[in-house]
Amino acid sequence: MTFRAPKGTNDILPPESDWWREAHRVWDALCEQFGYGLVLTPIFEDTEVFARGVGGDTEVVEKQMYTFDDKAGRSLTLRPEQTASVVRAQIQAGGVGSRFKCAYWGPMFRYERPQKGRYRQFYQAGVEYLGSASPEADVEVIELGYRFLERLGVENVELRLNSIGDPADRAAYREVIRAFLNERRDALSEDSVRRIDANPMRVLDSKADAEVVADAPTPVDHLGVEAQTHFDAVRAGLDAIGIPSVLDPRLVRGLDYYNRTVFEYVPLGYDAAQSAAGGGGRYDGLFEVLGGKPTPGVGLAMGLDRIELASAQRGRTSQLDAYVASIDESRRTDARALVSRLRSSGLKVETADQHRSVKAQFKDADRLGARFVVVIGDEFDDGMATVRSLADGEQRSVALENLSEWITSQ
């Protein structure tokens, strides 16, 4: 009997995981710079947190949740996203005093049919900017996601931006779009017809009905004064810091808690149906929905699995500073002692774990991408080592006491 990872889940092993380690470092550094503290929440929550937070009419809640009863009969759900958890945590902690900025990173779970860039366990890095209704918060969050992709070498990213207005704007718009869709009922797909009553705005991003909906009224043309002012400020703010964006009036997103600003990052070179590498928006009503005091918020989530697929740095392995090779069995102890000293001085160093032919050790070093091979032979007794550069084959004698400085200086 052999086992495999469950459908839609992946093992991420070296050397592929080198990218993940790097992405995690980049993310942590970025969030620290931007002033976002770390938030850790449970991987499962009371099912109601998501059912209410994400919204009962959403695809995610209707059919994608990993829900189970624990031994005491509580209904729990593996988090399909983390915003609802973070908001729940803040309410539990007593609410947000002034502004509160936090970041997270971890696995999310949705029961879907897997595809490239779409898995049942997938990874998101995200931030939440809570307690501020200012468009400046939107701009900062959007910039952070943009910089993340930039630092990971994701090229040709299109930032798509839209505003779906305040709840009152949307209620008015809903009647307009409903009327439009009803007139064209016969031309629409089954899915879209079903949405006319439940969630007509969602028909806008249907691929099957793209033609029918091409000249449909859009939410951004039905914004109230306040939402319009807010949206203008977000766009101006992005312009001011040199982040290009395109207005996408058909961008609506599938979670109920969004209002006003919504956005997605789409790497244009990434050829797959699951094209959004990240996205987010404003969710000013979410605190009330989860039983808290009215508190505005804006956030984003970046899809690490998809970013990896689009990242220029994928497959790049980190270099080893030195590989220590022993000339024969009796030199293993000396080799180990040197490895220990070089590592203590901060270098990345590897060696064999038993004596092998020198040839085999060089091959090993080459495979690992070592810059230098340090040969430990009889010269070791005189305090010397032979150092060969694998890049150009140049070889020289270096005193052991200067070795780490010498390698560092190269």
Added chain:
RNA sequence: GUGGCCGUAGCUCAGCUUGGUAGUAGCGCCUGGUUGUGGUCCAGGAGGUCGCGGGUUCGAAUCCCGUCGGCCACCCCA
């Protein structure tokens, strides 16, 4: 959830139409050509219950059914 394509060595894949019991394939791996030296080259070698289960047949990688998994589109979103 719906429709389609696919599953042979560690990886990429040929063979499947016309069933006869797997390939000098490429890459990778190991050893040797150097008694203390890689990446090139040459020689040799290891490695596969042909995803799994069942059926048809004297005989199945090859045909049929089921199942698991992957991919693509829809859907949905990260």
